[in-house]
Amino acid sequence: MKTLFIDTHLWNIDIALLEDGKIVKHEEVIDKKNNSEVLFPTLIKVIDNTTFDEIIVVNGPGSFTGVRLGVIIAKTLAYTKNIPIKAISSLECMAASCGKKNVAFTDNNGYYVGYFDNDLNPELYEYITKEEFLKQTDIETDVTYDYEKIYKYALAKDYVEPHFVNPIYIKKIGVEK
Secondary structure: OEEEEEEOOOOOEEEEEEEOOEEEEEEEEOOOOOHHHHHHHHHHHHHOOOOOOEEEEEOOOOOHHHHHHHHHHHHHHHHHHOOOEEEEOHHHHHHHHHOOOEEEEEOOOEEEEEEEOOOOOEEEEEEEEHHHHHOOOOOEOOOOOOHHHHHHHHHOOOOEOHHHOOOOOOOOOOOOO
């Protein structure tokens, strides 16, 4: 089974093609401000006329624009190609990769934090200030994605009808504060 993995939840674009859970091809674009311009060419580079059987998309939390970009591309591909799709959070990717129950990443203003149970099922996602984060203990922030572990984690997830894949937003925008 070939799986297309799409992650655009923050500043990086991360696209991988896996076959039976093993990476076949991977492209990462680091810290570009024009992700909308480089996502599609990066995706084309990875899939390169290859057919794939399913899509796993990271649906947030993270950058409003980044999350929407990846989710829209994944939904469009799934719908037009009639390919099943699974959504996984960026925090689930981190927890699955490192096996830790509490994980976080920063957007330079605050921290997106995920708390998981012993089986790495999400219990709570929150966005906290840097000051609040410094009071926390036992939270892993330095996590490198392990695509094989993420794939195994995603096996337990159900496929979602493409129209029902929605971004996860937990950070309040200025008007909500």
